[in-house]
Amino acid sequence: MTSDTLDFERFRLAASTATLADEPAARDHADLVEFRMDLAEDPLDQLADYDGDLPLLCTNRPTWEGGEADDDGRLDALEAASEHDAVAAIDVEIAAIEDGAQPTLDYAHEHDAAVVASVHDFEGTPESERLARLLARAAAAGDVGKLAVTAETREETLRLLSITHAMTREGATVATMAMGEVGAHTRAVAPGYGSKIGYAPVDPSDATAPGQYDLETLAELVESLSGE
Numbered sequence: 325m326t327s328d329t330l331d332f333e334r335f336r337l338a339a340s341t342a343t344l345a346d347e348p349a350a351r352d353h354a355d356l357v358e359f360r361m362d363l364a365e366d367p368l369d370q371l372a373d374y375d376g377d378l379p380l381l382c383t384n385r386p387t388w389e390g391g392e393a394d395d396d397g398r399l400d401a402l403e404a405a406s407e408h409d410a411v412a413a414i415d416v417e418i419a420a421i422e423d424g425a426q427p428t429l430d431y432a433h434e435h436d437a438a439v440v441a442s443v444h445d446f447e448g449t450p451e452s453e454r455l456a457r458l459l460a461r462a463a464a465a466g467d468v469g470k471l472a473v474t475a476e477t478r479e480e481t482l483r484l485l486s487i488t489h490a491m492t493r494e495g496a497t498v499a500t501m502a503m504g505e506v507g508a509h510t511r512a513v514a515p516g517y518g519s520k521i522g523y524a525p526v527d528p529s530d531a532t533a534p535g536q537y538d539l540e541t542l543a544e545l546v547e548s549l550s551g552e
């Protein structure tokens with residue numbers, strides 16, 4: 325599969341990994357692989373050697389947004405990744421975009437890669453107005469606006485689902501999830517409110533965020549709740 329066969333008009337399940345050789349284990353349940361370049365050894369070499377079936381979403385998360393990449397060469401690596409046919413999308417944080425990373429987005433688009441503009445809150449869930457503003461900023465910045473928060477109460481998960489539903493109704497392409505145990509169910513139900521990307525680890529012992537289901541479980545939950 326090459327990148328131009330994937331869009332985010334409907335829900336896509338991403339299997340997260342730092343090891344592209346894991347891709348065969350994801351094929352049965354995932355639509356794409358999220359390649360966590362910041363957690364990977366020799367990510368550009370892995371990309372050059374990749375000959376799997378699933379398209380790739382490349383993430384190079386900086387330390388200041390919960391990842392392990394330092395800023396030196398981080399965006400250059402994402403640009404180099406976007407040159408590969410298998411790379412359907414790259415993930416860039418809205419803080420980076422608003423701080424001058426737009427040329428990286430333009431470069432990705434020139435190479436037929438979509439942009440997931442992301443924002444993460446590892447501490448909590450902002451109140452509704454701020455939540456709406458964050459998701460609107462992300463949706464305006466990328467082809468998909470992604471918001472991951474940390475929920476501690478059911479009320480917070482409802483706020484997230486509600487904003488997901490409202491923005492989707494307005495025509496925005498968004499992906500949302502609440503990290504942590506309380507929010508875990510949002511990973512299964514947010515697609516029903518319009519969320520277009522879900523994440524689950526290829527290897528359950530290598531979760532890339534708190535509260536993630538394993539890949540097979542999330543695939544089954546989303547499918548059984550989708551009503552299709």
Ligand SMILES: O=C1C[C@@](O)(C(=O)O)C[C@@H](O)[C@@H]1O
Nearest residue numbers: 340383472501503523532533
């Ligand atoms: O941003 C996201 C979403 C995520 O944080 C999650 O909560 O599933 C997992 C990350 O790998 C991915 O880059």
